[in-house]
Amino acid sequence: MSIAENIKKLREKFDLTQQELAEIAGVTNKAVSAWESGVSEPRMGAIEKISQRFGIKKSNIIEEGGMDLLDYKEETPKTIAAHFEGENFTEEEMKEILDFAKFIKSKRK
Incomplete structure (x- = not known):
């Protein structure tokens, strides 16, 4: 690529x-x-x-x-994981959550 x-x-x-x-x-x-x-x-x-x-x-x-x-497993902040304790998110779902968080941060000025 x-x-x-x-x-x-x-x-x-x-x-x-x-x-x-x-x-x-x-x-x-x-x-x-x-x-x-x-x-x-x-x-x-x-x-x-x-x-x-x-x-x-x-x-x-x-x-x-x-x-x-990009390796999302290594980038997953422990604080995010703590918010979802007890949830069974798939790896793909965690990627989407992290992508959305980065998108929101990208909109900051």
Whole structure:
């Protein structure tokens, strides 16, 4: 998975428009479109802003298959697990809960 594919997957994972991701990265929506189509690649400053906002490593954006390397089990905060004590959530459900939490955090200004 190229940088273009990683960026598109990240944007879709967090249900963001190109404009919303552009605002996070400090660029235009046309720049995000160019990244996703492989016409250009983001500068390190934009990658840094994106990685910080979503709590992921820059390598998840840059490296081949980087978005596939996210390991939600290691990222699951113990405090979240404590809130669901006695619940039998599947691994997929926990991923959705964490994705939603990251999405909410991404909307903070």
